[in-house]
Amino acid sequence: MSGSAPIIASTHPNDGLLRADRFPHILCPGCGIGTVIHCYVDAMAASGLALSDHACVSGIGCSGRAAGYVNVDSYHTTHGRALPFALGIAVYKPGMRVTVISGDGDLAAIGGNHLIHAARRNVDLTVICINNFNYGMTGGQAGPTSPRGSVASTAPEGVHDRPFVLPDLVRAAGASMVSRWTVLHVRQLRDAILRGMQKRGFCFIEALSPCPTNFGRANDLGDGMAEMEVYRERCELADGTPGYDALDIDLTDHTRPILVGDFLDIERTPYQPVGEHTA
């Protein structure tokens, strides 16, 4: 537990991409949302675009706080409504690269209708859905992605509902690009976000993340590092475009792989309502 001191710094090279005056952020030790924010700003830097060309929109919840930490035009909206808010910006200013960062409960439960319709339209957005399998901000309630059998404050005997498998849902709804990585796969995650920014159309990246304070503790997963170890041991790179059953996640069955990968990347005409002056 000791060693020699590294060089002590007071700022990080990426601080200019962040609202560094708000750091340290509010997220718990071992939570992966900060890692997703990090991957986002790293991709933003790699995009080569001016910060003023980027916008970040979030909904409500722990992941919904992401927008508040990035130094671009950023909007922390109401629960579930990040996607239509982002649509408004993306349609009105098609030159902007609008990224939505929000959670599984926000995007897939209360905002689920907006999710499938944004994918159906192929709205030119990059959507990073941080999936921590529960409602973290409100104290660990079951959500639309909670694996069957997992324990939550609103499912003390275990979740009975079948979860959404978000990459499968969004692919079926018509997205152009679909990936799933975990916050352990930082390079792949960052690269997927960057491809989403560079691609026109609805690009969806699910980022599996530990939630040690709520999901992890309730399900005996241990701390954030322990949940990361689950990902390290069980994640397998998928071939092609797996379906619901293959992508379904069971955190208790250690024999089942958790499939990750870039599942879909196709060219589809991005959404842009007719709006040119035809006179």
Added chain:
Amino acid sequence: MAEPAPGRRPMDLDRARTTRGTVHVIPERCKECGFCVGYCPEDVLAFSADSNAKGYHYPVLASGREDACVHCGFCNLICPELAIFTTELADDAGGTTS
């Protein structure tokens, strides 16, 4: 560096240069999640003996691994707090070729 398996030895291994890096830490941002310590591919990092103002043990250089950073950047990107990063050491400051 481990010797590659026979038959898989890169043709330019003699000329390959291993980047060397320096670790920088912002102790007050750290929340001791352990991702950097746990996933450093060169086992460069360990937890500090003392703690920051919030009581977290931040990363320091592990004993005997002070010169082992290869500037891969993994600790940087995986850190949820943006509390650690590496910079590349210039060759004349200790970079080596293998």
Added chain:
Amino acid sequence: MTAQAAGQERVLTGTHFMLGDHACAEGALAAGLDFFGGYPITPSTEIAERLARRLPRVGGKFVQMEDELGSAVAIIGASAAGARSFTATSGPGFSLMMESIGLAAMMEIPIVIVDVQRASPSTGLPTMVGQSDALQARWGSHGDYGVAAYSPASPQECFDLTLLAFDVADRYRIPVLLMMDEVVAHMTERVVIPAADAIQRGQRPRPDHAPGATRHLPYAVGDTLVPPMAHAGEGYCVHMTGLTHDERGYPALNEATHNQLVNRLVDKVRLNAGEIERYEEYALEDAETVVVAFGCTSRSAREAVKRGRAAGRKCGLLRLVSLWPFPEARLRGLLERGRVQRFLVPEVNLGQMRREVERLTQLPVLRLNHAGGAMPTPEDILAVIP
């Protein structure tokens, strides 16, 4: 085919025989509408249908959203990027938009929402008239905030007040609600649309410094109480949140910031009420009975007052053009003259705006209400005027 016939002119200058819903759509176009996000619902659908044809041809964006939740938020997002944006709905959809009215008020992003009122509650009588969303317009979203709401009484006013609604929304950075009713929406009358260059547009207060020159504080206010608005993509790096926030836009979750912020949101409208409110007076000089009416009901009221006067009854009409702010000062002024004996508030609800009148006077407030589906005739109103 002329450009006007093809619908490629943004402002349809001239005299038209036009449906109320269409006049509303034309008012929005004349106001510089850039973005419409909506969901079909009777009796507002003609607004969306007309804009689906007209808006893209003048360079705007028309998006048919998946529901009213999305519609209300999409127009807030577009407005955050600088668009003049609005949506049109009716009672059930208006209910779904309540949350977003609070978001627009809290983020101070200008939007205009049209509610063509039908007989309610719930699905009610979808094709028939109501005026029972009047209080919802003021109080429907949770918490305290400021809005303006206008109630047109004719297709001409559907045009005029839609124009005004955009100006007020931009000037004060508030949600503005156009509380139409089914009768006015489906009424066809003469509508005169002025020349494009005769239309004065209210402007959003804008930053007076270039992006990057100094740090932009999105919620720093001066005497006007309205902070300058920077749009997405301009380089000001704004942060906006529905959480209680400080002048940087950062969450500031404490009671003092909250108290100051919410009071300012309310005061923007309260202290500027004289600029925002609108009303019309008819035969009030020596009136003993003051009829207070709005929307379609005010048309019957006007005719009733006219006939009452002809029959020697001392009655007059205070027509509420703005429901909110309620023209409180004007009503108090009438009371100070000492002639008024009573008020009569006919409305197609069970007494919503009557509460405002009762709040301001000790005098008797007569009622004439219908729950919806029919509006009072001049005879109905005349029968209540002593």
